[in-house]
Amino acid sequence: MRAIRIHELTGLDALRLETIPSPSPGPGEIRVAVHAAGVNFADTLMIKGGYQHKPPLPFTPGMEAAGDVVELGEGVTEFSVGDRVLAPMRFGAYAEEAAIDARHCVRIPDGMDYRAGAAFPIAYGTSHLALTHRTQLRAGEVLLVLGASGGVGLTAVEVGKALGATVIACAGSAEKLEVARSRGADHLIDYSAEDIRKRVKELTGGVDVVYDPVGGDASRAALRCLNFEGRLVTLGFASGDIPQIAANYLLVKNIAVIGYSFSSYRFAQPAAMRGTLEEICRWYVEGKLKPHISFTFPLAETKAALSVLLERKSTGKVVIDVR
Numbered sequence: 001m002r003a004i005r006i007h008e009l010t011g012l013d014a015l016r017l018e019t020i021p022s023p024s025p026g027p028g029e030i031r032v033a034v035h036a037a038g039v040n041f042a043d044t045l046m047i048k049g050g051y052q053h054k055p056p057l058p059f060t061p062g063m064e065a066a067g068d069v070v071e072l073g074e075g076v077t078e079f080s081v082g083d084r085v086l087a088p089m090r091f092g093a094y095a096e097e098a099a100i101d102a103r104h105c106v107r108i109p110d111g112m113d114y115r116a117g118a119a120f121p122i123a124y125g126t127s128h129l130a131l132t133h134r135t136q137l138r139a140g141e142v143l144l145v146l147g148a149s150g151g152v153g154l155t156a157v158e159v160g161k162a163l164g165a166t167v168i169a170c171a172g173s174a175e176k177l178e179v180a181r182s183r184g185a186d187h188l189i190d191y192s193a194e195d196i197r198k199r200v201k202e203l204t205g206g207v208d209v210v211y212d213p214v215g216g217d218a219s220r221a222a223l224r225c226l227n228f229e230g231r232l233v234t235l236g237f238a239s240g241d242i243p244q245i246a247a248n249y250l251l252v253k254n255i256a257v258i259g260y261s262f263s264s265y266r267f268a269q270p271a272a273m274r275g276t277l278e279e280i281c282r283w284y285v286e287g288k289l290k291p292h293i294s295f296t297f298p299l300a301e302t303k304a305a306l307s308v309l310l311e312r313k314s315t316g317k318v319v320i321d322v323r
Contacts, residue, residue, distance in 0.1 A: 003095035004302045007058045009049035012310075015061075015303050023092075023099040025073030030102050032085060036118035037093035038064035039305050039318040040151060041238060042263075046091065047306075053263070055091050062093025062320075063263075065100070066108060066117030076102045084108040086117040088125060088266065088273070093118075094302055096322055103270050106277045109285050119291040119317035124280045125273065126235065126262040127156040130211065131163060133272065134260050135231045139164025141208035144200065144225060146218050147238055148185065149176035149315045154292055156211045157183045159280075162288045168203060170196060170218065172312075179292065179315045196221040209233070216241035226255050233258045292316030 005018045025031045043061050045051040066086040069079050079085065079102060087105040092098045108117045131137040143160040147153035148169035160167045161184040168187040169180035177188040189199045196218060200207060206227040212219050216239030223232055223245065234257065245257055265273040283289045295318045297305040308314050 001096040002299060003060045004062070004299065005058050005060055006047050009047065009057075011044075011048040012303050012306055014047060015306075017300050017302075022097045025071055025076075025099045027074040028076060028102055029073040029099045030069050030076055030079055030085070030105065031071035031073075032065060032067040032087075032098050032100055033070045034065045034067040034093060034096055034098055034322045035114035036066050037062045037320045037322055038118040038120075038122060039309055039320060040064070040122055041236065041309060044306055044310055052261075053090055060092045060095050062089065062091060062095070064088050064118055064120075064122045065093035065098055066114045066120075067098075067322075070097070073099075073102070078102060079105065084114075084117070086121050086277075088121040088263070088277075090263070090266070094299065094320060094322075096299075103274060104266060106274070106281055109281045112284060115293060115296060115319050115321065116291045118319050119293050120280070120284070121277055122262065123151045123155045123317060124159065124289060124291075125276050126152045127159040127211070128280050129262060129265065129272065129276045130233050130235060130260050131156065131159050131209070132276075134258050135209045135233050137163050137165055137209050140166075142166045142168065142204050142206070142227075143209045143211060144168045144170065144207040144222055145180075145185075145211045146170050146214040146222060148180040150213065150238070151314075151317050152213050152235070153211070154180060154183055154316050155289070157185050158289050160211075162283060165209070166204065168200065168207065170222075176315055183290070183292070191218055191221075197224050200225040206230070211235075213238055215239045215243050219243045223249070223255070223257075226253060229254045229256075231256045231258055233260050235260045235262070293319050295319070296321050
């Protein structure tokens, strides 16, 4: 099979398209013929050794896939050959086939194509588990989403609206904010031209939950917007700036800052991850969620796909059409 391979942790220039043996599924795994793979910011970190999980070299990057089941490993009974599935993965999606733990797979809903399936598990799963489980966002609360036009940020807008929150979307340009508006954002803040704290005060007076994949100055400003018993969930630092938080400010307003990594649930609480994936698939069928894909690349152009993400040219998801 064809696969993207990494032999050294030197970033984009290390990506190589190679022909390697197809994987054999181990006990509890399924072999999937991958049709499409989602591109994530974490991939850009992993290929240069900057991600918390470091696969042994050489490896195939890619953290989410959609395709067809072609072989069952020992003990797998919940799937059949020919089933269409999607799944978050630790790595291995940028290939024509992948062996995936069956516990982390769910069937692709009727009406969803493979590209949408590849854009679905990590972005929507991240936002759903963050907002339902970690921050326990309630109907009627105000949600502030940083990086609201990006892969996870845009899904947080949709999930927040589905949960009944008022959503304030923050992004770095008017064009990107229009994408957030199309997914239901109630208010928009262009943080390249507007002061987040001042605009939030004008719009709603404060917020109950901050969804933060950005870090940096935007994170520090958003923290100051939280109401009493507000919650900030931090899930990444796309700005490259990891903010330091003064504990005395948390004390004054009884604020909670919550660390969150969706991938950690894969083994720590697999039932929670599986439940979230099944729930968001139901929401898709009900019309509550609509994946936004701004770029699609063939497998041979994986470097270009990751470059678009790093250069912040994309909105929503970037997808690799493996076939």
